[in-house]
Amino acid sequence: MLADILQLFVAGLATGAIYALVAIGFTLLWQTSQTINFAQGEFVMLPAFFVLIAMGFFKLPFWAAVLAGGAVSVLLLGYLFKKLMVDPMIRHGVLPLVIATIGLAILMKESVREFYGADAWPFPPLAAATNVTVFGVSFAVQSLVVLVISIAAVAALQLFLNGTRTGRCMQATAQNPTVARLLGIPVERMILYTFLINAALVVLASILITPIYLAKFTNGELLGLYAFIAAIIGGFNQIRGAIAGGLLLGVVDNFTAVYISSQYRMAVPLVFLIVIILFRPQGLLGRVEERTV
Amino acid sequence: MSAVLSVRGLKKSFGGIVAVDDVSFDVHPGEILGIIGPNGSGKSTLFNCVLGQLSPSGGSVELDGREVTGMRPCDLNRLGVSRTFQLLQVFPELSVRENLILAGQEHRGNMLSRLFGRRDAGLGAEADRMIELFRLGHLAHQKAAGLSYGQQKLLDAAMAFMAGPRLVLLDEPAGGVNPTMLVSLRERLKALNTEQRATFVVIEHNMEFVMALCTRIVVLAEGRIIAEGEPEAVRNDPNVVRAYLGH
């Protein structure tokens, strides 16, 4: 019994870690440029297809395909997204941009369905589908690999943000762009970096989660929802919060599916969301924000 | 007489920056209090804390002896506190008359009466009177967006008075106004002060305007009060002179 719980827990942490990666990117975009990216889920869905195309059409081996697909994704979902969509629109305010990203999500989804197909394709996992036994409990190697990679990615990100000058400049930009500008920080470039980082994060998330979900054009819906909710329950303006939110969601989601009802699994994010909004609107780790005149 | 507004030990910090540092003052009924100070001295932040736009990091605000610290601006407004903004904030798509009716409608009746009652919430006559008072008659039905800057300033001020407030906080009312109009603006404000027996607090950069309009002055520098008193006394206070010249 305990063994089952531990196994579920670790598996939940693994998927939760992936949600966390996506939620971090989402939070970063919001913090630095007030961009609410409703297409974040589709951003995670797409890179896997680029990899599949690189492997299937260009006959590249997996790792080369990942690099190629990843590079194309970062260009598209990072650089071009910012230059072609966010920059022209940010002057109209937050609302038009949000709506435009909703349109973008639809476009991405339908494009994949139209130009690649509506089926669900298998995606090569990073580790074999075997189990390893630790202290008498059997864990899926894949879960552990996902956890290790996610932790490494987050650690690398934190190191970058806290340990390098550019990273600290980015943090300053996220906290207060006006003051950052006064301090001589190239705010525009910092914002571009966050978009690129978000693109890298979604590529990583894509590689990690598509083996489990299979490559399907509808992946974005679910992933997006989980990412948004993870970001909110963690505290909309905190990276640590996004991590906490993602992990929490992943674990509870897993347990709900097994012990309560797999049919109403999707109710978990909603319940969490309502509870957090009612009792702790700033999120688990968030600070209370104000609107200034 | 007891103070209309009582600010005690008000503090506001943003991260490491202290914008308002232990500010205390009273506003007496019927007076026109001016708050002046060099740029960045915390005047607007102080206003926003008093008005509930920002929540103070410390200290308290009392209206007629009643604690109102951090109350939502709409609730404070219904207690009789009104304000104008530094950046013009009229409603561009509504006509001048509609702007004025809107400014007063939330003080009449309740939600249901506002839905099923008269279209102008019973404020038509009052709005017309304000239009007369501020000489905006020929513009009554024009969209606010089409007014000149000076006209919008007048409308802005008029809106603050629609609900018959006890206390009005004016944020840079003279900003950007043509010098010839300044005199008439000052006179209108003085007239409203006497006629409606409203108390004013004014933030202003224009020294001449402030000295002529206000009955008492408080000087802020780097978030702290450095001088307080009658206009002439304050103008000659060495601390004040230093604060301004130092910038």
Place this chain on the structure above:
Amino acid sequence: MSRHRGAIGWGALAAACVFLLVAPFLFRPYGVFILATWAVMTIAAIGLNLTLGYAGQISLAQAAFVGIGSYITAYLTTRGWPFWPTYVLGGVSCFAVGWLLGYPALRVQHHYLAFVTLAFNTVIYLVFRNEEWLTGGIYGITNVPRPSVLGFSVAKPIPFYYFCLAHLALVSAATWWLLRSPWGRAFIALRENPIRALSLGVDTRRYTLIAFALGAGLGGISGTLYAPLVQFIDPTPFALGLSLNLLLMVVVGGSGYFFGPFLGAVVAVLLPEWTRFAQNYYLMGYAVLVMLLMVFCPSGLFGFADRLLSASTTRSPAEDGTPAQEAAR
């Protein structure tokens, strides 16, 4: 020049009304059905316009409310209830659900309502699909009867179309009246300048909640009409896709414009029928259109028309102070 603008507007409106009244005699039964669908969807879009265009909130749950209304009517009328009580029940219950959903979500300053409604739509869809005892699950509810009005059955396509059109007219009139009342003024204030509105005593939170709940209620009403329209209710139409479609309808038509939803619904409902050859690309094109609009003209097609028509009526504001100076003399 503004007189011309007014004349163009009234003329277009009159022409549209005439068209709507004679249309059934110009189309085959399927075409009439599409027109009736347009009318019903416009009601839902009008509701969403209140939420988005006036209160400035994104709601992704309008499909859920349409679904709730549909299932209420389908369930009850197939068990012998007359239509009218279900109509009222559908609208009121969706209003209540909207209130309950919006109350916590709108206490926060960010666009949390968007996410709450997103999650809500997802869950409601699951309820529709899983609770077979109530909704018939994936098998749905069949043979939903069409109502009678004052003893006359509106079951045939053409009478039913007029039935839907009448409801649309009713909802439009009610919304028009609402927007002309002090509430409408508060909504406009909310949209244009929430900070100033707050400082004038407008309880922005309360008004936003009302706008959202009303929008939800109208979604419910749209649903109660949808059930007898298609006469078969299953979960599929009420997935997130419809919510997105309704949102795009309002945006493309012009959010915040009274007639925006009407135009948006035309684009959303009628266009795919007329472009069957490019069926698969329709949704992509729609999405691209929305993105382009958001960059160049966020106020949608109506906003675009507005801009065109007022280009000739803009007068340059007089220089600072001069007219007031003259008035002051």
